[in-house]
Each structure stands twice: as structure tokens, then as C-alpha cells.
Amino acid sequence: MEKITFWVISIVISAICSNSQAQSLTATIVDSATQKPIPYVTVKLINKGVITNEEGRFSFLLNKEIKETDSLFISCIGYATLGKPIKEFTETTISLTPMAIELNPVIVTNKNYTPEEILEIVEDSILKNYNLGFAKKRVFLRETYNNRILKTDYTLKKSTIKAFNKKFIDDLISQIPKNNTVYNEALGDLYGAGDSEEQKLNLIKASELYDKSMELDFEILEEKFNKIMQENVKTDSYFKIKSGLFGTKVDADEMFESEVDSTDVAALNKKLADEKKNKEERKKFFAKYKRETMGKLYENLPVYESSDYNVLFKPGRYNLALEDFTYLGDAAVYVITFKPKRSEDYQGKLYINSDDFALIRMDFENVKPLRDFGLLGVSMKEYLAAGKIIFSKGKDKKYHLSYYDISKGIKAGFRRPLKIIEKNKNVKGRRKQNELSLKVDFDFGNINRYELVVFDETTISNSQYNSFKENNTILPTYMPNYNPDFWKGYDIIEPNQAIRDFISDTEIIE
Structure with missing residues (x-):
């Protein structure tokens, strides 16, 4: 009988782990009243946290150090915190109960604060509430590019x-x-403070998910173009490319990539050496780009005075309103809206803990184009910059970034004459050989989304920071279709439905 009981308990524990082989707890968190998913919920276990995606999904890696009696805590603004041992989470859907707003003694005591006074206390408390010095952070960056x-x-x-x-x-x-649409994901350890130029990155793993058939079309077109050019253009020619007032020069040999003779050993060795060098350069560029992207997001946190979201440091430039009180677990939270009085770029909401006056969340969106450029038929408008920033309290009792989500939208246009003229100084008579003249009117648009998740942060000393040396040898693994096993064994923010459903036409073509 005891053996049977033990066997039943083992099955229950295995059921807790989504796809038990992955050893992770995967679930969707919903509102108990509406049954709708709740996005951006904090899920913590032994001072380690993850966050739900916009569809309320999360996956928590359960390592060998975690016991079935350890408690998992789930918290979100406006909902009662849920905490219970892991063994009691046996369903793939977890319900949170909305919390009724009743003014507690803290709120009653502080209710006469004006929004301006609250933000003044927040600014004065930044050094107490946040670690702005050097730290090592385990970070996951997901970038979505829709062109x-x-x-x-x-x-x-x-x-x-x-x-x-x-x-x-x-x-x-x-x-x-x-x-x-292209999805890029990277996991690593980021070393640094608030300066984007003083970041160091240790890449661990990376992926890129997109449809290579999109690239194949360009390769075919390039082959067609090159064939026409080689049949009609002299190899010692050069081209004048003009667009109204602008012009540039390109030699013909720069437009054609010559094939390497397979019997020429020296040429083949040179090509292999060049390819190896290019691969190393790609690794450096990839690591540099990821480091700079993460660093710029960190540098722009609202707790830094140089941030674009400067409402904490320049509240006088905004119309502020104390909109609401709510709760994050048992902590009362002020909700303050801000809108620019004149020339500032953003509006949004601030969620501030009434006990320690820490900013725990900021939602923001631009109120006007951040850039709007137009000159001689070339235009560019950055029309969208919206997202949210969430801080969580760590085991050191200070607040740390846990989630940064921003979507940026850009539209660009090109309305100009375009002329390509072939010239050749070695041909007798007129240098002009051929001409292609067009008037083009093209518009392009893209929406880029950046999600940065921080799973763990540890304060480090200046000497620890200085002693760390980058040695990144990671290039992203290409995936034509979403692979749920790629990040097995690592904590990440769960992919949304669009990513999970992604299937390219590459395999069909091949």
C-alpha cells in the first residue's frame, strides 16, 4: 500500500512539471472573475523570479535544489498575492482574485500628499531603494522586428x-x-551599472527565428540582375548613381562577385580564411549589438536623471494626478498619471509603493513623434514608443529591474528621381555607355519590440567588474520554425502565440 501511495504522489509531482522531462512548472494566470489572462505577473520562488508574458503564460525552471514544499508566490498590482507550496499547483491554469480597495492606515495617514510631494519623496529615496552601482545580471532579451x-x-x-x-x-x-517578421532571442550575464558604454556581456545562448524564403527571393533577383549587368556592362566601367542633388561612384568590379576556381588551392585557402575571419567579425558584431541594446535600455530607466522618462526628476514639466490607490499584495500603491504640459515626449502612469516610496512600475507612451525628418523627398518619422518598466524587490531589500518592454514604430519614405549611368573612360568617344532613369515613390514601415527580462541580480565591486573579460563566441542558432526545446533548461519569458505558431515556408521550398 505504501508503494502505491508513493507512486501516486510521484505522478502528481510529475504533473506539476510541464512536460515533466523539461522539469518546469508551466501555467497561465487568469482573473478569477473574468477568466481572462493577466499579463506581466511576477512569479517568485526562493528569491528567484519570472514574469508572465502578455498572454499570462509563464514557465518556471525547477532545479534539483527546489523542494516540493517550497512556496511559489504570485503577485500582481490589483490582485491578492497567491502563495502556496509547489506541490499544490496541479493545474495549468492559476486564478488570481482581484483585491477590493480599502484604505488602510498608511493610506489614511498619507492621503494628503499631493502627487508632486509623492514624486519628491520618490526622488529623494532613489539611492535608498535602488542599487545604481555595478551588478551582475542574468538577462534575456527578445527582439521582434516586423518590417x-x-x-x-x-x-x-x-x-x-x-x-x-x-x-x-x-x-x-x-x-x-x-x-x-524576425524574432531574435539572447541569454547572457550583463555586467555594469547605468552607463550604456560601460557594459560587459557574457553571451550564453542565442537564436533567430525567421523565414529564409524571404531571403531566397532576394538572392534570385540578385542573380537575375547580375546576369543582365554582366551581359550588357563592361567590366572596366564605373557607375554614377544620382538622385537629384546627390551622387556617388561605383566601379563595375564592385558589383560582381567573381567565382573561385575550385582547382586554385591558394584562392580556395584565401576564401576559407576570409570566411573564418568574417565569422569571427560576426561574433564580435553580434555580441556588441546585444550589449549595446541591453545597455541602452538600462541607461534609460526612469530612476536615472538622464532618462528620457524624466518625470521623477522634472515633475514640474507635467500635469500630475493622483488617479487611484491599489495594492501589490499587502502593499498599498499610489497610481499617478502624468501628461506633459508643453514639450515633453511621454505620458503614462506611475505605480509607487506608499510604504517606501519606490517606483515599482511605469507605463508610458509618446504623445508626439519623437523624430520627424523630411528633406528633398527623403522622410523618416518615429511615431511610436510605448511600453512598460517593472521593478521587483530582491533579497537585498532593494528594487531591481525585472521587466522592460518597449515597442518602437518608424515610417520612412523615398520620393526622388534615381538615375544610374554607366561610364567608361577606356571607350573612344562618349564615356556614357548606358543609363537607367526612374522616379521612385517608396514607403517603408517597421515596428520593433524589445523585451528585456532580468532573472537575477547580484551587486559586484569595481574590481570584480574590471576583472571580467568578454570572450563571446556565440552566434544565434537559426530556426525556420519555433522549437519549444531550444531553451530547455533555461528561464526565459514565455513566447506569445505568434511565436509558438511560427512556421516558415523554407522547408516547403527545400
Whole structure:
């Protein structure tokens, strides 16, 4: 009988772990009243935390140090905190109960604070509440790039190469993908403080998820273009590329990549050496880009005076309103809205702990284009910058960044004449050989989303920071389809449904 009981308990414990082989607790957190998923909920276990994605999903890695009696705590603004031993989480859906707002003695005592006075105390308490010095942070960055071609109008004015006719250009434009989405993910340890230029990164693993068939179209078009050029253009020619007032020069040999003779050992060895060098350069560039992206997000946290979200340090530039009281667990929270009086860029909400006056969350969105440039037919508008920043209290009793989410939207246009002229100084007579002249009217747009999750942060000394040396040898692993096993054994923010459903046409083509 005891053996049977033990066997039943083992099955229950295994059921707790989503796909028991992954040894993780995976669930969706919902509102008990509406049954709708709750995004950005903090889930903590033994001072380690994860956060739910926008669909309320989370996955928590259960390592060998975790016991079934250890308690998991789930907290979110406006809901009662849920805490109980892991063994009691046997369902894949977890309900949180909305908390009724009743003014406790702290709120009653502080209720006469104006929003301006609250923010003044927040600013004065920053050094007490936050670690702004050097730290080592385990971070996960997910970048989503959605690129769109909005408009592709043109007028063919002249072409002395018959193959470059309207049909060819229409065919070229029709094959260019109008909408393409790329997902990049990276996990690593970030060393540094608030300065984006003083960050160091130890990359652990990275992936890229996109449809390579989008690239194949460009390769085919490039082959067609090169074939036409090689048949009609002299190799010692050069090109003048003009767009109204602008012009540049390109040699013909720069436009064609010559094939390496497979019997030429020296040439093959040089090509292999070049490819190896390029791969090393790619590794350096990839690590540098990730480090700079993470560093710039950290540098722009609202607890730094140089932040674009400067409401804590320059509250006089905003219209402030104490909109509401709510709770994060048992902690009462002020909810303050801010809107610019004149020229500031952002509006949003601040959630401030009424006990220690720490900013625990900020929601923000731009109220006007952050950049709006137009000159001689070239335009660029950064029309969107919106997201949220969430801080959580760590085991050192200070607040640390736990989640940073920002979406940026940009539209660009090119409305100009474009002229490509082939010239050759070695041909007798006129240097001008061929000409392709168009008037183009193209519009492009993209929305880029950056999600930075911090799972663990440890304060380090200046000497520890200085002694760490980067040695990044990681390049992202390409995935044509979403692979749920790629991040097995690592804590990340759960992918949304769009990522989980991603299937490219690459394998069909191949």
C-alpha cells in the first residue's frame, strides 16, 4: 500500500512539471472573475523570479535544489498575492482574485500628499531603494522586428538596356516580401551599472527565428540582375548613381562577385580564411549589438536623471494626478498619471509603493513623434514608443529591474528621381555607355519590440567588474520554425502565440 501511495504522489509531482522531462512548472494566470489572462505577473520562488508574458503564460525552471514544499508566490498590482507550496499547483491554469480597495492606515495617514510631494519623496529615496552601482545580471532579451513595404510606385523614364524594362522592374518589385517578421532571442550575464558604454556581456545562448524564403527571393533577383549587368556592362566601367542633388561612384568590379576556381588551392585557402575571419567579425558584431541594446535600455530607466522618462526628476514639466490607490499584495500603491504640459515626449502612469516610496512600475507612451525628418523627398518619422518598466524587490531589500518592454514604430519614405549611368573612360568617344532613369515613390514601415527580462541580480565591486573579460563566441542558432526545446533548461519569458505558431515556408521550398 505504501508503494502505491508513493507512486501516486510521484505522478502528481510529475504533473506539476510541464512536460515533466523539461522539469518546469508551466501555467497561465487568469482573473478569477473574468477568466481572462493577466499579463506581466511576477512569479517568485526562493528569491528567484519570472514574469508572465502578455498572454499570462509563464514557465518556471525547477532545479534539483527546489523542494516540493517550497512556496511559489504570485503577485500582481490589483490582485491578492497567491502563495502556496509547489506541490499544490496541479493545474495549468492559476486564478488570481482581484483585491477590493480599502484604505488602510498608511493610506489614511498619507492621503494628503499631493502627487508632486509623492514624486519628491520618490526622488529623494532613489539611492535608498535602488542599487545604481555595478551588478551582475542574468538577462534575456527578445527582439521582434516586423518590417513592411507600404508603397512601391515608380515611373520608368529611360532605359538603354532592353532587359531593364517595366516588366522586369514590376517582376522584381512583386517578388520583394511586403511583410516580414524576425524574432531574435539572447541569454547572457550583463555586467555594469547605468552607463550604456560601460557594459560587459557574457553571451550564453542565442537564436533567430525567421523565414529564409524571404531571403531566397532576394538572392534570385540578385542573380537575375547580375546576369543582365554582366551581359550588357563592361567590366572596366564605373557607375554614377544620382538622385537629384546627390551622387556617388561605383566601379563595375564592385558589383560582381567573381567565382573561385575550385582547382586554385591558394584562392580556395584565401576564401576559407576570409570566411573564418568574417565569422569571427560576426561574433564580435553580434555580441556588441546585444550589449549595446541591453545597455541602452538600462541607461534609460526612469530612476536615472538622464532618462528620457524624466518625470521623477522634472515633475514640474507635467500635469500630475493622483488617479487611484491599489495594492501589490499587502502593499498599498499610489497610481499617478502624468501628461506633459508643453514639450515633453511621454505620458503614462506611475505605480509607487506608499510604504517606501519606490517606483515599482511605469507605463508610458509618446504623445508626439519623437523624430520627424523630411528633406528633398527623403522622410523618416518615429511615431511610436510605448511600453512598460517593472521593478521587483530582491533579497537585498532593494528594487531591481525585472521587466522592460518597449515597442518602437518608424515610417520612412523615398520620393526622388534615381538615375544610374554607366561610364567608361577606356571607350573612344562618349564615356556614357548606358543609363537607367526612374522616379521612385517608396514607403517603408517597421515596428520593433524589445523585451528585456532580468532573472537575477547580484551587486559586484569595481574590481570584480574590471576583472571580467568578454570572450563571446556565440552566434544565434537559426530556426525556420519555433522549437519549444531550444531553451530547455533555461528561464526565459514565455513566447506569445505568434511565436509558438511560427512556421516558415523554407522547408516547403527545400
